[in-house]
Amino acid sequence: MDGRILRQEVVKRTDMLKKVLVHICCAPCFLYPRAALLKEGYQVLGLFYNPNIQPYSEYQKRLQTVQELEKTGGMRIIYRDSYDLDEFLRGVAFREEKRCLHCYYMRLKETAIVARRGEFTCFTSTLLYSKYQDHESIRRIGTSLADKYGIPFLYRDFRSGWKEGIERSKTLSLYRQGYCGCIYSERDRYLGYKRPKQNKRIITEDKGMENEKTA
Ligand code: SF4
Numbered sequence: 001m002d003g004r005i006l007r008q009e010v011v012k013r014t015d016m017l018k019k020v021l022v023h024i025c026c027a028p029c030f031l032y033p034r035a036a037l038l039k040e041g042y043q044v045l046g047l048f049y050n051p052n053i054q055p056y057s058e059y060q061k062r063l064q065t066v067q068e069l070e071k072t073g074g075m076r077i078i079y080r081d082s083y084d085l086d087e088f089l090r091g092v093a094f095r096e097e098k099r100c101l102h103c104y105y106m107r108l109k110e111t112a113i114v115a116r117r118g119e120f121t122c123f124t125s126t127l128l129y130s131k132y133q134d135h136e137s138i139r140r141i142g143t144s145l146a147d148k149y150g151i152p153f154l155y156r157d158f159r160s161g162w163k164e165g166i167e168r169s170k171t172l173s174l175y176r177q178g179y180c181g182c183i184y185s186e187r188d189r190y191l192g193y194k195r196p197k198q199n200k201r202i203i204t205e206d207k208g209m210e211n212e213k214t215a
Contacts, residue, residue: 019043020154021115023107023125024077025050027065028169028176032161033129034075045120046070049080049110051088052103054183059083065175072172078118080110088182096184097196100134103182104141112142112149122152129158129165132180134198 020037024030024046037044048066053059063081070077088106092099108125115123125142127133135157142153169176179185180195188195 017043017121019045019118019120021078021111021118021120021123022046023111023123023127024048024066025107025126025130025181026062026177027069027174028165029126029129030066030069031168031172032165033124033126033156033158036156036158036161037124042121044075045118046075046077047080047111047114048077049082049107050181051082051084051106053181054085054186056083056085058177058181058186061175062177069172069174078114080114092182098198099182099184100195100198101137101141104133104138105145108138108142108145108153112145112151112153116149116151120151122154124154124156126158128156129161131159131162132195135159137198 018041020042022030022033022037022044030046034044034046046066048063050059050062053062063079066077067079069075084106088103091102091106095102104127107127108123111123111125123142123146125138127138128135139153139155142155146153166176179189185195187193
């Protein structure tokens with residue numbers, strides 16, 4: 001094999017080894033990002049960790065939907081089935097207006113830790129598929145965690161696949177929730193409140209919002 005072919009082989013093998021851990025907020029939101037990342041040549045594994053979902057019956061429903069999708073869709077998912085509700089609520093109490101920052105932080109932090117342990121190439125999140133999430137804050141928190149845990153955060157704007165993902169989830173008859181996850185968002189859908197704008201601050205330490213620093 002000449003040098004050029006050998007180099008191509010090495011590049012090909014390296015590509016095949018690209019392994020991304022995708023934080024999954026719910027089954028429908030996983031469909032498009034997974035397909036897009038597979039197309040990019042990534043080996044895709046999911047991680048379910050969502051202590052923000054309330055009440056517990058709703059959490060169970062979303063978890064079971066992901067499990068069903070895993071069985072029928074031939075995909076691999078890691079479950080961090082730890083319902084850390086107390087930690088979530090402590091993090092948002094008295095800061096309800098900025099609750100999403102803590103919520104992103106908790107879930108992305110867990111993903112970064114598991115990704116590093118599992119020797120993944122990088123990590124990302126299905127939160128980047130949603131039109132309703134604050135992409136800039138997710139990107140900043142992801143990048144900050146990447147620095148802290150030494151594993152790259154893969155930023156992608158999956159919103160272009162919004163409609164495609166919805167259609168596919170309907171075809172598969174997946175359970176589709178009516179609100180984001182926390183009890184505040186459950187209230188807001190009835191009262192018609194808009195989610196407060198999250199600012200561009202990132203959380204850098206385990207103590208959460210108390211140790212925010214301006215990005
Ligand atoms: S609105 Fe959604 S992202 Fe924001 S805190 Fe609630 S569950 Fe988390």
